[in-house]
Amino acid sequence: MLLPTEPRAVPEPTIEGDSFLAFGAPKSGKTYLTTGWDDCLVIDCEGGARKAGGLIVDVLALAREEGRTPLNVLRSIVVELHKDCPYDAVALDTLDEVSKWMEKEAVAKVNVKHNRDARDLKRPPYTDISDPEYGAGYAEHRNLVMGVVDTFKALPCTKIFVAHSKHMTTDEDGTITRTIDLPGKLAHWVAAAVDHLGMTRIDPEHGYVIDFCGYDVSTSQGARIQQAGSRLPQLNNRIVGNSKDAITAAVASRGVDGENKAAAAAASSSE
8 A cells, every 4th residue: 555645735615516405494595505506316205395486396296297215216216316417416304204204114124134023022123223232223314324425425416405404402591593403313424424413593684695604512412513614714703695606706715704603603602
C-alpha cells in the first residue's frame, strides 16, 4: 500500500453530487426546497408535493394504481435510477415516512432470525421494533433504513433527504425541535452519513430559510445532541435562503459574513 507523502490541495468548494438532509417542522419549507431545485426528481412518499409543480413521483398514488406496497414502489424507482439517472438532483421526501414503512419489515426479519411463529404460543411473533430484547428490532430497522440512505447516496447526482423534526423535552420542560424525527440512534447515523444537514424554517423577514448552524442541547435523559452543519466551511454555521441558488451563492462566497453569524447567534439564543 502506497500512503501519501504530500498533503493534497483543498478541492474547490461545490455541492454538486453531495448529500443533504433538510429537516424541520411541517410546512417549514422542506418540500419548497426540493420542488424548487433545478432538474430535481422529487420522490414524494407522503403526498406533501401534490400542490407543487416540478418533476414529482407520487409513490402512494403509484402503489394504489399498481396494487403494490409503497416500499416496493420506492425500491423499483431506485432500481431505475441506478440504471439511468438523468437528473441534477434526486430528493426523497420524507425519510421518516420510509422509516415507518420499514418497521414492519424489520420486525418480520427479527421474527425469522429468532424463530418466532404464530403457531407457537410460548414464542409468538414480535409485533413492534421495540419488542425484541437487547434492541434487536431497532438494530434491524437501522440497518434497513441506512441501506436506503447508502443506496441513494450512490446515485451520480446531488441527493436531498427530507425529514420532519422531532419534539423532545428538556429538563426544564422546554421543547427542542432541532432533532430529526427518527428513532433512537438512527437519527445520528443519518446525520453522520450526509454532507450537509440543515433545518428549514420560516424567517419573519426573509421567508423560507435553511439553517446550517450547529446546536448543542441536553435532553431530559441527559443525552447531548448536536445536529445541523456542513462539511463545507463556506456553508457551515450559516443561515441562507432555502433554495439551490442561495446555497450555491453561500458556498461561492468562501466565508461566513457577520450578518449570518449574528443571525445564527440570535437563532441559537431564541430557543
